[in-house]
Amino acid sequence: MSEPTLSKDPESSAATAAEAGAPVVEAAEAAAAQLADREPILQVRNLVKHFPLTQGIVVKRQIGAVKAVDGVSFDLYAGETLGIVGESGCGKSTVAKLLMSLEQATAGEVFYKGQDITKLSGRALKAVRRNIQMVFQDPYTSLNPRMTVGDIIGEPFDIHPEVAPKGDRRKRVEELLDVVGLNPEYINRYPHQFSGGQRQRIGIARGLALNPEIIICDEPVSALDVSVQAQVINLMEKLQDEFNLSYIFIAHDLSIVRHISDRVGVMYLGKIAEIGSDAEIYEHPTHPYTQALLSAVPVPDPEAREHRERIILSGDVPSPANPPSGCRFRTRCWKAEARCAEEEPLLAIPTRFAEVDTPAKHESACHFAEEKDVVGAA
Amino acid sequence: MTVIDDISDVPTPDAKLAPLLEVRDLHVEFHTRDGVAKAVNGVNYSVNAGETLAVLGESGSGKSVSAQAVMGILDMPPARIPKGEILFQGRDMLKMSGEERRKIRGRKIAMIFQDALSSLNPVLSVGYQLGEMYRVHQGLSRKDAKAKAIELMDRVRIPAARERVGDYPHQFSGGMRQRIMIAMALALEPDLIIADEPTTALDVTVQAQVMELLAELQAEYNMGLILITHDLGVVADVADKIAVMYAGRIVEDAPVHDIYSKPAHPYTKGLLQSIPRLDQKGQELYAIKGLPPNLTRIPSGCAFNPRCPMAQDICRTDVPQLHPVGTARGSACHFWKETLGE
Known part of the structure; x- marks a missing residue:
C-alpha cells in the first residue's frame, strides 16, 4: 500500500516535540534515527483512577473507592508494542480508557509529545485523539449494526474532516478496506454479514482511518477463534511496520502478548x-x-x-x-x-x-x- | 462354581469390558429457516474409566453439540439425531426411554458447563442447589442434603464451606463458582464427566487451580472425563487422547503425545503452527487462510479443502475416511502420509 496520506510524517512529530521543549530533540536530529526513536511518544506518570463508592440516595456520601488504577507509570516509544497483561480486574482496560481520555483520571499525567492530555478538553483533546485510536475487544458489539461498513470506517472523517476532504472519502474507505485485507466492494455491507475475524478487521480499519500514531488494542483477538487469531495478529504486525504505529496491546493471553510485544508490563x-x-x-x-x-x-x-x-x-x-x-x-x-x-x-x-x-x-x-x-x- | 465364573469372564458383550462410553457414527442436524445445519456428521469416539479424552475444535465444529447429544440435553426439535449410537456401559442411550435416561443423567454421567454464573440459579443459595442433587436423586431430607452439600464444598476446597453454604452464586468469585459446578457434577459420584470449556471464562491462575482439582478428583474416583475445549495448551496439560473436530467430523484422533509432535492432518498441523508459544519468541505466525464453513453449506469432499494448503482434486470430491495411522490413531485426510512426512 502506497497511499501517501497514510504514511507518517516524521518531521511534524519532531516539530511538536520541539515546541513542547523536549530537551533531546536537537541532539536527536543530528544523531541516528534510532536515537530519535527512543524518545517516548507517550509518557504515563503515576496514573490513578478511583471510582467512588457512594451511599445514600438524596445525600450521597462517599464511603470508599474502587482503586482500579493506582499509580501506573510507563513509557511508550515510537514503533514499538507495549504489552500489558494481567488478570481480570487488574485495571488494564481502565488504563486503556484513561489513555484515550474516555475516563477522567483521578490523578497523574499522560504526556503525549510533552503535552499532558489528562488536562485537555474540547478542541485540544480532539486534536490529540486523532493520533491515539483504539481497537476494541468485541467485534460484535463495537460496530453499529445499523451502519454500513463504509459509514463505520468513514465516521472518523466526519469528526476530523481535515484528514480527508469530502469527495475523497469513499476512496479512502476503500483503500482502508484493502489495507486490512477485505474486499473494497464490501463497502455497502452491514456488520452482521461478516465473520468475527472480518469484523475485527473492520474495527482495525476504523482505528487506522485517521492515520494515528498510537493504537490502543484492548483484547483485540480474545473473542476470535484460534485459526483466525493468527490472521489478525499477522495483520496488526504488518500494519505496524507499514505505518510505524505504536501499539499498546492489552490482553490476558500471555502467549499472544509475548508474540507481538517488544516490552511487557x-x-x-x-x-x-x-x-x-x-x-x-x-x-x-x-x-x-x-x-x-x-x-x-x-x-x-x-x-x-x-x-x-x-x-x-x-x-x-x-x-x-x-x-x-x-x-x-x-x-x-x-x-x-x-x-x-x-x-x-x-x-x-x-x-x-x-x-x-x-x-x-x-x-x-x-x-x-x-x-x-x-x-x-x- | 468355578466354571460359571469362567464363563462370565469370557468377553461376551460385558459392560465391564466395553469402553465406558462409545459414540458410533453420531449425526446431529438442526432444522433452521436457512436450511438444515449439519452440526455433527458421523462422529466416533470412546472413553474408558479413568481416561481423559479431549475434544478439540473451533466454534461451530460440533464439539459441544456432540457432547450435548451424549448428555441428552439437546433441544429436539430443532435438533434431530438421524443416525448413530451412544453406548454407555454397553447400552445404547438413544434407544432408552426418557425415564431411563433421566436415571443416568446426573447419576452416571454429569456435565460441567462453561459459564458457571449463568448455569447456576441466581435466586437459590448454592447449598440448596447442591443439596437438590441428593433430594431429587436419593430422596434425602433437607437437613441431610445440606450436610452433604457442605461436605461437597469441602471436597472441592471452598474455604469456610459451613459459613458459605447459604450464599448465593453472585457472592462467589468466578473460580469458586466453577468449583461449585464441579461439586454439583461430582455429587452422585458419576462414572463419566463431560466438561464443556470448564476454564475458558477463568483467569489463568484460577484456571490452573480448577484443572488441578479436576484431575485430582478424576483420579480419586477413577472417572472418565470428556474435556471439550479449543485451547491446545489445556489439552496438552491434561488429556490422554485427543479428537480434533472440524465441521462436524473428527479429522484426527490420536494419543496426546503423537498429535503435538507429528500431526497427521493439515488442519491440526495448521492449528499447532498458528498459536504463539509462551516459551518461544516466534517469527510470523502461520495463519490458516479463510474461515470455518457455514454448517448449512459444508463444502463437498473434505470440509477443510477450501482452506487446506495440500488440497487436490480428490479432496473436492471424495470425503476422506478416518485412515488408521499406526496404532490407536487415525487421520481423515487423503494425504495423511504426506502430512506426516513433511
Whole structure:
C-alpha cells in the first residue's frame, strides 16, 4: 500500500516535540534515527483512577473507592508494542480508557509529545485523539449494526474532516478496506454479514482511518477463534511496520502478548508489578506474581507436562476497593514476610541486580525479587 | 462354581469390558429457516474409566453439540439425531426411554458447563442447589442434603464451606463458582464427566487451580472425563487422547503425545503452527487462510479443502475416511502420509 496520506510524517512529530521543549530533540536530529526513536511518544506518570463508592440516595456520601488504577507509570516509544497483561480486574482496560481520555483520571499525567492530555478538553483533546485510536475487544458489539461498513470506517472523517476532504472519502474507505485485507466492494455491507475475524478487521480499519500514531488494542483477538487469531495478529504486525504505529496491546493471553510485544508490563490490582523487554519478563521474571502467572499458562506441548514447574496460587484476586496494605500481592505470595505488609515495594530495578549486567536487571516491584525461569525456555 | 465364573469372564458383550462410553457414527442436524445445519456428521469416539479424552475444535465444529447429544440435553426439535449410537456401559442411550435416561443423567454421567454464573440459579443459595442433587436423586431430607452439600464444598476446597453454604452464586468469585459446578457434577459420584470449556471464562491462575482439582478428583474416583475445549495448551496439560473436530467430523484422533509432535492432518498441523508459544519468541505466525464453513453449506469432499494448503482434486470430491495411522490413531485426510512426512 502506497497511499501517501497514510504514511507518517516524521518531521511534524519532531516539530511538536520541539515546541513542547523536549530537551533531546536537537541532539536527536543530528544523531541516528534510532536515537530519535527512543524518545517516548507517550509518557504515563503515576496514573490513578478511583471510582467512588457512594451511599445514600438524596445525600450521597462517599464511603470508599474502587482503586482500579493506582499509580501506573510507563513509557511508550515510537514503533514499538507495549504489552500489558494481567488478570481480570487488574485495571488494564481502565488504563486503556484513561489513555484515550474516555475516563477522567483521578490523578497523574499522560504526556503525549510533552503535552499532558489528562488536562485537555474540547478542541485540544480532539486534536490529540486523532493520533491515539483504539481497537476494541468485541467485534460484535463495537460496530453499529445499523451502519454500513463504509459509514463505520468513514465516521472518523466526519469528526476530523481535515484528514480527508469530502469527495475523497469513499476512496479512502476503500483503500482502508484493502489495507486490512477485505474486499473494497464490501463497502455497502452491514456488520452482521461478516465473520468475527472480518469484523475485527473492520474495527482495525476504523482505528487506522485517521492515520494515528498510537493504537490502543484492548483484547483485540480474545473473542476470535484460534485459526483466525493468527490472521489478525499477522495483520496488526504488518500494519505496524507499514505505518510505524505504536501499539499498546492489552490482553490476558500471555502467549499472544509475548508474540507481538517488544516490552511487557504485568499488572496486578491496579499497579504494575514488573515491566521489561519480552525476554526479560518471560525468561527472567523476578516478581513472584509474574512467575506464578507464567507457570499457570498451559503450554501446547505434552512433553513439557512432566518437567515444568507449576506454581499454583491459592485464592482469588482481592477486591480493589480494599486492597491489602503494603505489597498488594502479599496475600497470595509464598514469599510474603512481615515487611511486605508494612512497606510497599516500589517499581524499580532491584538493588541486588543494579550493579550486574543481567537480564534480571529490569523494574520489578518486589522486596524479594529473585530470578526464576518458569517457562522452561531453552 | 468355578466354571460359571469362567464363563462370565469370557468377553461376551460385558459392560465391564466395553469402553465406558462409545459414540458410533453420531449425526446431529438442526432444522433452521436457512436450511438444515449439519452440526455433527458421523462422529466416533470412546472413553474408558479413568481416561481423559479431549475434544478439540473451533466454534461451530460440533464439539459441544456432540457432547450435548451424549448428555441428552439437546433441544429436539430443532435438533434431530438421524443416525448413530451412544453406548454407555454397553447400552445404547438413544434407544432408552426418557425415564431411563433421566436415571443416568446426573447419576452416571454429569456435565460441567462453561459459564458457571449463568448455569447456576441466581435466586437459590448454592447449598440448596447442591443439596437438590441428593433430594431429587436419593430422596434425602433437607437437613441431610445440606450436610452433604457442605461436605461437597469441602471436597472441592471452598474455604469456610459451613459459613458459605447459604450464599448465593453472585457472592462467589468466578473460580469458586466453577468449583461449585464441579461439586454439583461430582455429587452422585458419576462414572463419566463431560466438561464443556470448564476454564475458558477463568483467569489463568484460577484456571490452573480448577484443572488441578479436576484431575485430582478424576483420579480419586477413577472417572472418565470428556474435556471439550479449543485451547491446545489445556489439552496438552491434561488429556490422554485427543479428537480434533472440524465441521462436524473428527479429522484426527490420536494419543496426546503423537498429535503435538507429528500431526497427521493439515488442519491440526495448521492449528499447532498458528498459536504463539509462551516459551518461544516466534517469527510470523502461520495463519490458516479463510474461515470455518457455514454448517448449512459444508463444502463437498473434505470440509477443510477450501482452506487446506495440500488440497487436490480428490479432496473436492471424495470425503476422506478416518485412515488408521499406526496404532490407536487415525487421520481423515487423503494425504495423511504426506502430512506426516513433511
